[in-house]
Each structure stands twice: as structure tokens, then as C-alpha cells.
Amino acid sequence: MINKLQFEIIRLLDENEEFSNEELASKLFKDNNLIESARKNLEENGYISGKEILPSGKKMLEEHKIDNAIILAAGMSTRFVPLSYEQPKGLLKVKGEVLVERQICQLREKGIQEVVIVVGYMKEKFQYLVDKYGVILVESKEYEKKNNHSSVYAAKRYLKNTIITSSDLYFSENIFQTYAYDAYYSSVYMSGKTAERGIVTDEDDKILKTMYGDKCYDIWVTLGYAYFNKRFSENFVKILDEIYDLPDTAGKFWADIQDEHLEELYMYAKYCGADVIHEFDSLEELRKFDYNYQKKSNSKIMQKICYVLGVTEDQIIHIESLKKIKFSMFKFECKEETYICDIQENNNDKINYQGRVYYLCRDVIRSTITLYKLDKNIKVNGKREYNVEGDLKYLYQATNEFKEYHQRTLPLCAAENPTSEFTNIPLSCGFQERYIMNNTYSFNMSDNFIGCEKLLPFYQKISEVCRRMFGAVYTDPRPFTGMNCIDMIVKTVCEHGDKIMLLGKEYGGHASVKPVVERLGLKTYEAPFSMETLDLKYDEVNAMIKKENIKYILLAPSDVIRPLDVEKIDTSSCVLMWDCSQLLGLIAAGLCKNPLEHMKNIIMFAGTHKTFPGPASGLIMTNEKSLHDKMEMTINPKYLRHSQMHQKISLLFALVEFEKYGVEYMTHMVHCSNYLGKKLEEKGYHIVKTGDQISYTHQIFIECDQDTMNRIYDNAYRCEVTLNKKTKNLFHGFGIRLGTQEIARYNWNDDALDLVAEIIKMLAVEDLDIGKVMELKKKLPNKEIYYTFPQKEILPFLKENEKKNYSI
Known part of the structure; x- marks a missing residue:
């Protein structure tokens, strides 16, 4: 009769006949001399010859063949919240494989065909495994009341020479066996103190004693799976039959019952490397093992x-x-x-x-x-109690997190743009605390604070620059944002009960416009829109204006790859309020029609931080004195007092900067939209086109089904790619909107756009490897702002002690 060590040598040689004595010693955690002696004894007794297993050795292995495996999967895994609310822990995908499926495949690799899975919590989610792998499902009906001994008991009729494992384990290498000498429990060595179950074994690895608590220090512990041979199985079932219904038994693991009956339920230790067996008690433990779970748990x-x-x-x-x-x-x-x-x-x-x-x-x-x-x-x-230091720490962390986040992102949001160092100069000069009443055209010193006359030249210069760039006779920069422009214009120009035509949100119109104007008492009509041309049906628009006696048209396109041809609107009997927030930079650069130059009865306005790279501010322009007069003397001081002068002067700096560099910037931006859109089309995305061109603006429309849209958005959120998802008719139901104005501001070339396209392609992958996306993002160019004045133009604005930080 051979001993355990000799058996293990034959078993390992059966797996790989090339194992040397040193490799066998390493796998069995034994001394080389013991291996050499045991191997010599096996040869003398006719079990092996060199590396060959002889017939008597093969027969002996077959007598110890493992019959089947039982996988315990009934538990609720409450420590794994919130993931365990949505699916059993064993069905989590770890490093690309479902935990329980990985174990089934590893068992089959070892020739173990009969696999029994004990289910309970969310039992229906395991049903697919029957068809996929031919497993047997056994239900434990007491998983909520009893511990895992009840799962073993539920499958007691399958207990033979049986592997007992848990569905939520991950073995980095296949440590299951085809043959086993006797019952065993996989064990690893843990340094320091541990809460696991420590063991003491004899020289043959038989477990003599188990323990918890202070004695479990620098010790071998049971971890992973176990093997019950027929002797163990029969004894275990006999004991369970006697104690199963006792109240004290309910909360026990099957290993607790073994501890109490170690003489009848003895087993051996199967020593394993510490990096082989992985058991995750919480999501945070899983995050350390699988990088994807740091950002994407699929919960x-x-x-x-x-x-x-x-x-x-x-x-x-x-x-x-x-x-x-x-x-x-x-x-x-x-x-x-x-x-x-x-x-x-x-x-x-x-x-x-x-x-x-x-x-x-x-x-x-x-x-x-x-x-x-x-x-x-x-x-x-x-x-x-007020913790000042804590609040300061909070402010520092939040600020730092904001800066670091935007340094890491791939910025494809169509509604944001960075301002240059030159444009930011006024933000730190003390303008924000100062007041000036009225605008360029209505300034009166007697209505103002002393000192406000120092702010008037900036308003005057804004009007001068806007007259050059936009042909605007009257300019009002007082509103705070594009939406504030709408509020100011409608309040000052329209009357309660007036009729107004709007661009519907389903066709790209800004969603906030309708509730704002309805709250101000206007009756709204939706402008007819053509999905074929991505433009208004102008004959129908003009007919509706005449038929319904509509006095105002407010068009605020938020989603736009082709500018509306608003000059086709007959404004002889109505006023057009044209929100060009998404197009302001293109209009200023001459790449988009400027209706202010040719149309009567038009108010053109915008938020100034999208294609135009200024601060978040508002700008109103018109050439109609009657419309200007209504706004000029009413906006301020009736509806607006403090106009935030630091933003207005920052806007002026941005206007001056854009006048010099805007054409080159906008040209590159439109190139980026069309080049990136073409690359995405080549990668299988359905990119909306207008005529033979993908975009005349900074925006790109991707049409897709709802699941793909949500998957792209969710993956983008985790990978720190800023974009928008859209659910509207303009996208035929569902889609993604991208904007290139920010990456164009960084002057990214076609090579960078190729990387961007590859990243966006990956965002549609269901089981995205977030690490790969992050690696690709690292290859993108730096975020250095182009199309702005060199530092020598900034120096005159700085104090002497600040100039030393600049090198020309």
C-alpha cells in the first residue's frame, strides 16, 4: 500500500510526466530528499519507471477517481452588496469569465463530467447552465435560514467521491484533481494574523486540529474548495441526519460540523500557492483583483x-x-x-x-x-461644531479633483470649450465686485456709482468689435448665459399672450425654451421640420406665420450639424429671435451665414462658450433700433442689476483673440468633425450626413439602438469621455452627440483623431476592458490651448512679481 506522498507523485506525473523532482517538491511543498526517496520507492514497487506510470500505478489511480463535483451557489452573499441584489455572486464575470462557468470548465478539464449546482437565492438565473453545460441543479429551500451545511445536505444523494466548491471562487490555475488519495481541503499559508480557519497537520498533511482567533498567526488556513471521499461523505451525511434540525446547527458552516467531529471527518491539506486561490468577500476586494470593477461593476x-x-x-x-x-x-x-x-x-x-x-x-x-x-x-x-480645517480640505480636494479630471478626460461634449490664458486675465483683476448701470448706448453718469465710468470703455469696445465681426449696430453683453438672453429678450420684447413659433426639442431645439416662454405667458407653435434636409420646411413656416398671425419666431438649435437656413423666413410681419450659441464661432469666422447682415427684424443672440471659446456669458445683437430700445432701457436695471463685469471683460478679450485666430480655429474644427465622423463610419457606426458632408459644425451625430446608446454612454462615463446621449426624432430615436470644438482648440491632428475614433469604437463593446481604453487615452496629445496670443501679449497685464513665472 502506498502512502499519500507517493500517491501525489503518481498523480502529478499523470498530469505531466516531465515534472522533475524539484518541480514535484515545489507543488507538494515537500523537501527534495523526500520526493527523491518516495519516487525511488515507487520504482522499486513497480508503480513507475522513470517518468512512465506503469499499469499498476494507473490501476491505483483509477481506484481513487473523483466521481463528481457539487458547486454551492445558494447563498445570498450579503457582504457583496449592492451587486448581490441584482445577481448571485457566482455569476459575476471576473477577468472576462463568469466565476461559476470558469470552475465548470476547469472541472471538465480534469475529466469530472457530473457537476451539481445547489441553488437557492435567485435560482432562476442559473437555469441557463443546464443547457449550456448539462449541469444538474438542486434547490436548497433553507438557504435563508441555515448556513452552507444545508446546501451540502440538499445534494446529499450526489455525495460520493465528490469535490465541494463554492460558485464564487476564482482559481488562477486549475487546482482541481482527477484522482484523490483521501478527503482534503485546499490550504494556503497566511502571514500575520488572519480571521481564516487555521490548521495543524502531521507529516502526511492530515489535519489534526483547527482553530480561529489569536492562535491563527503565520499559519496554513483552509481556503478554496474541498474533496469528500466516500468515507467522509457517508460519515458526514450520517452526522447531519442526526443534528440537522437542531437549533444550534442552523448557523454552522459544514466545516464547523467537521471541526466538532474531526475524528470521523478527518481530511488532509492540499497545499497551494497564496496567489492561486481567490475569494472575494466584498466588491472592494474584487476591485483589487479585476481592474474593470474599479469603474464598471455592471450594477x-x-x-x-x-x-x-x-x-x-x-x-x-x-x-x-x-x-x-x-x-x-x-x-x-x-x-x-x-x-x-x-x-x-x-x-x-x-x-x-x-x-x-x-x-x-x-x-x-x-x-x-x-x-x-x-x-x-x-x-x-x-x-x-464647525470644522474649518475639514472644510478647507474638502475645498482643496474638490478643486484638485476637478482639475485632474478635466486633464484626464477625452473632451467630446458639444457644449463646452476652454478659455485661454489671455481670455482669463480679467477674471483675477477685481472687475467682478464692480457695478455699472445700463449699457454702452444708455450710460448716464448721474444714474451710476462714482468709478463706474472706468468700466464703460470695455462695454464700448465690445460693441465696436461686434460691429466689425458680426455687423451688429447694437450689442448687449449684459446677460449671463444664452438661456438668460432668452429670458431677457422675451421679457422685454414680447407681451403676455403673444404667439411665438419654436424649434421643437425633438428636432434639435433647446429643451428649456418652451417651458420658459410659456411661463412668461406666450402661446407656442412648433416650426415644421424636415428630417430629410435637417432643416425647417420654410414654405410651411411662412404659411403658418401668416395664417396664425405669429409675431415671434424663436429658434434655439442645440443639436445641429447643418445650420438652419433662417434667411428663408419671411420676417416682414414678425421678429426672428435667432439663438446661434452653437454657431457663434462659425458665424464670426465667416464659415456660417450671418443673417444679421441681410435680414430685417432679427435679434441674434448666443451663449459664448461653445464654438466661440469665451467665458460662459451671453451676447445679444440686433440692427433694429426699435427692438434695441425695448431691451436697452429695460434689461438693466429692471431685470438685471449686477452684470458680472469680470465675465463681460473676459468676453471682450475672447472677441479680440477670436478676431485674429478664429478663422484658422473654426476651419480646423470643421475638419475634425468630418475626419472623425468618417473614421467612425469606417468602424461601423451609422453617422448622420447632411448632403455629402458629415457636418458643417463641430457636432457629429451617431444613430444607434437604445442598448448601444446606453452602453456607449455608460462606458464613456467610466472611461472619462465626455459626450451626450440623445433620445429624440432628430436621431431617429436614439443616438450619441459628439463635439470637436475642444479637441480642435488643442490643435489635435489626424493621428490623434484616429486614436479618438478607436476609443469611441471601443465604448460600444459590451464587456469593455477599461484598462485598454485608459492606455489609449494616455497616447493622446497634451491639452495645450492653441489659436491664442503668445505669452508676450500677456506680460503687460501682469504685476512685476508675476512676470518671472513666464518665459518668452
Whole structure:
């Protein structure tokens, strides 16, 4: 009769006859001399000859063949919240493979065909494995009340020479066996103190004693899977039959029962390397093993939390189940704040937990998730405790995070643009605290504060530059944003009850316009639109204006690859309010028609931070004195007092800068749109075209189905690619909008655009390898602003002590 060591040598040689003594010693964690002696004994007794296993050795192996495997998958894995709310832990995909499927394949590689899976929690999700792998499903009906011994007991009729493993384990190499000497438990060595189950073994690796607590220090522990031979299986079932219904048994692992009956339920240790067996007790442990889980867990709950809090998944940490309070609740930390999430509908406005109060986050839709935030304000001696240092740290971290994030992003949002160092000069000169009443055309010193006359030259220069660039006789830069322009114009020009025609949001119109003008008392009509031409149906527009006696047309295209041909509108009896926020830079550069030059009764206005690379401000222009007069004396001081002069002067700097560099910048921007769009088309995307051109602007439209749209958006969020998803008729239902104005501002060339196209292609992949996207992003050029004045033009504005930081 051979001993265990000799058996293991034959077993390993059966797997690979080329194993040397040194390799066998390494795999069995034994001394080389022991291996050499055991191998010599096997040869003398006719089991092996050199590296060859003789018939007697093969027969002996067959007598110890493993019959089947039972995979335990019934548990709820409550420590793995919130992922465990949506699917069993064993069905998670780790490093590209579903955990339980990886184990099934590893078992089959070892010739173990019969695989039994014990299910309970979300049992229906395992059903597909029957068709895919021919497994046997056994239901444990007591998984909520009892520990994993109940799963073993549920499958007791399959217990023979049986591997017992858990569905949520990941073995980096296949450590299952075809043959086994006796019952065993896979074991790894852990340095320092551990909470795992420590073991003491004899020289044949038989487990003599198990322990927990302080004695578990620098010790071998049981971890991974176990093997029950027939002896063990029969004894275990016999013991379970006797104790199963006892109240004390309910909470025990099967290994706890073994500890109490170690004499009948003895087994051996199967020593393994510490980097082979991976068991993940929480999402944070899994994140350390699989990079993709840092940003993408595929959990809808995590996604909702991220969207509500404006964070990425890696910022949600210290996740902890609160099942003792309520199964659907868990706690987590994010950006140094503590939250409780309830995935079920909850009507409570606050939660008391461990002596602290968590208040409802008001921006959460209760029907999806309910979030509560810990109230940090504690009264000490009747006063609120105020942590100044903590707030300063918060401000520093938030500011730094903002700067670092935008340095990392691939910026493809069609509504943002960076300002240059030259344009930013006025933002730090103290203009923001100063007042001036009225505008260039209505300034009156007696109506103003002393000192405001120093601000008037800037307003005058804005008007002068806009007259050159846009042919605007009257310019008003006082509004704060494009939407504020709409508010100011409608309030001052229109009357309650007037009729106004709008561009519908389904066809690219800004979604906020209709509720704003309706709130101001105007009756709205939607402009007829053609999906074929991506433009208005002008004959129908003009007929509707005449028939309905419409006095105003407000067109605010937000999604636009082809500028509307607004000059075809008959404005002889109405006023056109033309929001060119997305087109302002193109108009200023002469690459897009300027209706202000040819049309009567038009007010042209815009937000100044999109294709035009200025600060977030507003700009109104018209050549009609009657319209100008209505706005000039009413906007300020009736509807607007402080006009934020630092933004207005920054806008002036941007206008001067654009007048010199804008044509070159806008030309490159349109090239980027068409080149990138063509590359995306070559990669299989459906890119919307207007005529034979992809875009006349900075925008690119991708049409796709809803699932693809959501997948691109979700992957973009995790990979820090800024873009928009669209659900409207203009995209035939669903799509993605890209903008090239920012990457064009960095003067990225075609090689960079090729990389951008490859990244966008990858965003549509269902099981995206986020690491690969991040590596591609690192290859993109730096974000250095072009089309701006050189530093020598900035120096005159600086103090002497600031100039030393600049090199010409």
C-alpha cells in the first residue's frame, strides 16, 4: 500500500510526466530528499519507471477517481452588496469569465463530467447552465435560514467521491484533481494574523486540529474548495441526519460540523500557492483583483448612485450590508461623506443608525433607490461644531479633483470649450465686485456709482468689435448665459399672450425654451421640420406665420450639424429671435451665414462658450433700433442689476483673440468633425450626413439602438469621455452627440483623431476592458490651448512679481 506522498507523485506525473523532482517538491511543498526517496520507492514497487506510470500505478489511480463535483451557489452573499441584489455572486464575470462557468470548465478539464449546482437565492438565473453545460441543479429551500451545511445536505444523494466548491471562487490555475488519495481541503499559508480557519497537520498533511482567533498567526488556513471521499461523505451525511434540525446547527458552516467531529471527518491539506486561490468577500476586494470593477461593476444600483452623486464607482467605498436593519439597505462612503442606500421604495425622510441621523437626499427618485446622507452637524454645548480645517480640505480636494479630471478626460461634449490664458486675465483683476448701470448706448453718469465710468470703455469696445465681426449696430453683453438672453429678450420684447413659433426639442431645439416662454405667458407653435434636409420646411413656416398671425419666431438649435437656413423666413410681419450659441464661432469666422447682415427684424443672440471659446456669458445683437430700445432701457436695471463685469471683460478679450485666430480655429474644427465622423463610419457606426458632408459644425451625430446608446454612454462615463446621449426624432430615436470644438482648440491632428475614433469604437463593446481604453487615452496629445496670443501679449497685464513665472 502506498502512502499519500507517493500517491501525489503518481498523480502529478499523470498530469505531466516531465515534472522533475524539484518541480514535484515545489507543488507538494515537500523537501527534495523526500520526493527523491518516495519516487525511488515507487520504482522499486513497480508503480513507475522513470517518468512512465506503469499499469499498476494507473490501476491505483483509477481506484481513487473523483466521481463528481457539487458547486454551492445558494447563498445570498450579503457582504457583496449592492451587486448581490441584482445577481448571485457566482455569476459575476471576473477577468472576462463568469466565476461559476470558469470552475465548470476547469472541472471538465480534469475529466469530472457530473457537476451539481445547489441553488437557492435567485435560482432562476442559473437555469441557463443546464443547457449550456448539462449541469444538474438542486434547490436548497433553507438557504435563508441555515448556513452552507444545508446546501451540502440538499445534494446529499450526489455525495460520493465528490469535490465541494463554492460558485464564487476564482482559481488562477486549475487546482482541481482527477484522482484523490483521501478527503482534503485546499490550504494556503497566511502571514500575520488572519480571521481564516487555521490548521495543524502531521507529516502526511492530515489535519489534526483547527482553530480561529489569536492562535491563527503565520499559519496554513483552509481556503478554496474541498474533496469528500466516500468515507467522509457517508460519515458526514450520517452526522447531519442526526443534528440537522437542531437549533444550534442552523448557523454552522459544514466545516464547523467537521471541526466538532474531526475524528470521523478527518481530511488532509492540499497545499497551494497564496496567489492561486481567490475569494472575494466584498466588491472592494474584487476591485483589487479585476481592474474593470474599479469603474464598471455592471450594477444598475451602482450606476444610479454614481449618476445621483456625480461620481465614478471607484469613489464609492467601505460598502457594508445593513441586513440586520433591512435586507435592502447598505451603507457606503463617498468623498468623505457617509450614506445609506435603500434599494426598495422607502417613505422615510430620515434614518437613525448607531446614534446618528441620516437625512434623505432630496434629488433621489424614491422608486429606484433612496439615498440618505449622514448629518455631520453635531451640537456641542448647544452650538454647532464647525470644522474649518475639514472644510478647507474638502475645498482643496474638490478643486484638485476637478482639475485632474478635466486633464484626464477625452473632451467630446458639444457644449463646452476652454478659455485661454489671455481670455482669463480679467477674471483675477477685481472687475467682478464692480457695478455699472445700463449699457454702452444708455450710460448716464448721474444714474451710476462714482468709478463706474472706468468700466464703460470695455462695454464700448465690445460693441465696436461686434460691429466689425458680426455687423451688429447694437450689442448687449449684459446677460449671463444664452438661456438668460432668452429670458431677457422675451421679457422685454414680447407681451403676455403673444404667439411665438419654436424649434421643437425633438428636432434639435433647446429643451428649456418652451417651458420658459410659456411661463412668461406666450402661446407656442412648433416650426415644421424636415428630417430629410435637417432643416425647417420654410414654405410651411411662412404659411403658418401668416395664417396664425405669429409675431415671434424663436429658434434655439442645440443639436445641429447643418445650420438652419433662417434667411428663408419671411420676417416682414414678425421678429426672428435667432439663438446661434452653437454657431457663434462659425458665424464670426465667416464659415456660417450671418443673417444679421441681410435680414430685417432679427435679434441674434448666443451663449459664448461653445464654438466661440469665451467665458460662459451671453451676447445679444440686433440692427433694429426699435427692438434695441425695448431691451436697452429695460434689461438693466429692471431685470438685471449686477452684470458680472469680470465675465463681460473676459468676453471682450475672447472677441479680440477670436478676431485674429478664429478663422484658422473654426476651419480646423470643421475638419475634425468630418475626419472623425468618417473614421467612425469606417468602424461601423451609422453617422448622420447632411448632403455629402458629415457636418458643417463641430457636432457629429451617431444613430444607434437604445442598448448601444446606453452602453456607449455608460462606458464613456467610466472611461472619462465626455459626450451626450440623445433620445429624440432628430436621431431617429436614439443616438450619441459628439463635439470637436475642444479637441480642435488643442490643435489635435489626424493621428490623434484616429486614436479618438478607436476609443469611441471601443465604448460600444459590451464587456469593455477599461484598462485598454485608459492606455489609449494616455497616447493622446497634451491639452495645450492653441489659436491664442503668445505669452508676450500677456506680460503687460501682469504685476512685476508675476512676470518671472513666464518665459518668452
